[in-house]
Amino acid sequence: MAGEIYYSFGFGVLEMKVIETIPEFREVRAGCKGTVGFVPTMGYLHKGHIALVERARQENDCVAVSIFVNPTQFGPKEDFKTYPRDKERDLAMLEPFTDFVFMPSAEEMYPAGYDTWIDVGSITGILEGASRPGHFRGVATVVNKLFNIVQPHNAYFGQKDAQQLRVIQKMVRDLNMPVEVIACPTVREPDGLAMSSRNTYLTPEQRAAAPVLYQSLMMANEMWQTGERDAAAIKKAMIRLIQSQPLAQIDYISIADATTLQEMEACHSPVLVSLAVRFGTTRLIDNLLLE
């Protein structure tokens, strides 16, 4: 409409800068005024990531997003090499909300002789940590590094990776890192499947079967709401439902204390129900908080 002028200046969204080196990032970071919100990602973005970035935009003066497929959180037999990547699409999705995209190389993050690791203790040895040895050491280490580089006031993580969220919260609390970790709800497809970059691996048949994860969580919630407190009974019902899908192979189902992630027999609130299920070589995770 004629006469209306939009000033982008002062809103932080002038032109998105894509930065590949740590010294360059430090330089632009030194120029940031006000609060910095940060969303660390491995790229191949979906609506779940964008929800985090939008929230960071709402709550901060500057928004930084990192795109880094972190080799140290993949096991030797995992999908590091085949993990989906699409830089151009990612940048186009971020452009409306983001001031700085940090896209370092593996050599920039782990130069020759790199040898320092963060161990977040017993919480990293169970569930995903048991299925993926070393995974959370890699996650904690790269997030620690990214926090030291980006120096955000607020950092946004999805509840979908519930254990990762707790590992990072524990690392930040234990190490007194000066950053607020903000947990954001899982974003789902219309049929309930949690958004994940790995959903792209699914064949059409597997994709059709995959909502059984969410369905089993909904069933657990229904049992919980109608008074069931026996973890074994809830697990048994979930297993039966998931096994009704012949393409689904259960890795684990956990009913645990929502903070410590210690397994429970008789449930008391808040409970985290979480599960990992394989469809062929693709491994999906999901979870739900019962309160």
Add this chain to the structure above:
Amino acid sequence: MAGEIYYSFGFGVLEMKVIETIPEFREVRAGCKGTVGFVPTMGYLHKGHIALVERARQENDCVAVSIFVNPTQFGPKEDFKTYPRDKERDLAMLEPFTDFVFMPSAEEMYPAGYDTWIDVGSITGILEGASRPGHFRGVATVVNKLFNIVQPHNAYFGQKDAQQLRVIQKMVRDLNMPVEVIACPTVREPDGLAMSSRNTYLTPEQRAAAPVLYQSLMMANEMWQTGERDAAAIKKAMIRLIQSQPLAQIDYISIADATTLQEMEACHSPVLVSLAVRFGTTRLIDNLLLE
């Protein structure tokens, strides 16, 4: 002289604040303007510590010193409980140079459920790390925490703890911590004994024998300056000199690459000669850089 007026305001040395909790420290830290220099200590201060604090004072707008006898860097059979402490004397020594003294309790630093540790890799398993398993994990972890609490621009460490200095430099570099680590020369007694809070443990006879550490380093330096490059020959001469003191019991003598601390046979510059020697139950360390 009449007419001369000194303004302490603006020089940062108004009144030294002693702070015991992390939230309180964060509050005063948020009010600091300009650069912050930091000296982490375990207290029972001597001239070596004060040299670090004076340097921090010269190079920064604000000076913070921590006094914390860190339990996690002591082995179960080491001297954590008997480590010398003298709060009043320490504060009096710091007062002329220091804005903030951070003196947390063990519970403030390691609350119930604490479980996050920094592992700085292979450099922590040799020399002091071999003699004191877990020592550098405790050192790296507490220094990481203190850096996150104090958020200094510059942090000052003595060369006397040469391996500790390298562990911290490596942690800072690997984890991209936004702090400059500044190495300061070892301060010595007139007879050459390196200043150490543990010197207070020595009996008069042991104290009289202890300068043999420095003498052996001086001899190594003389051999080096006159062209000796065979590590075994230098070690052999050092051992003979130290064994001339019947109270001295050698823990290790190392002739190593000054950066990686890997042992050398044929020396090439720069070389770190380091040693640990026991006098009764008291273990002293010292080192010298050959260039």
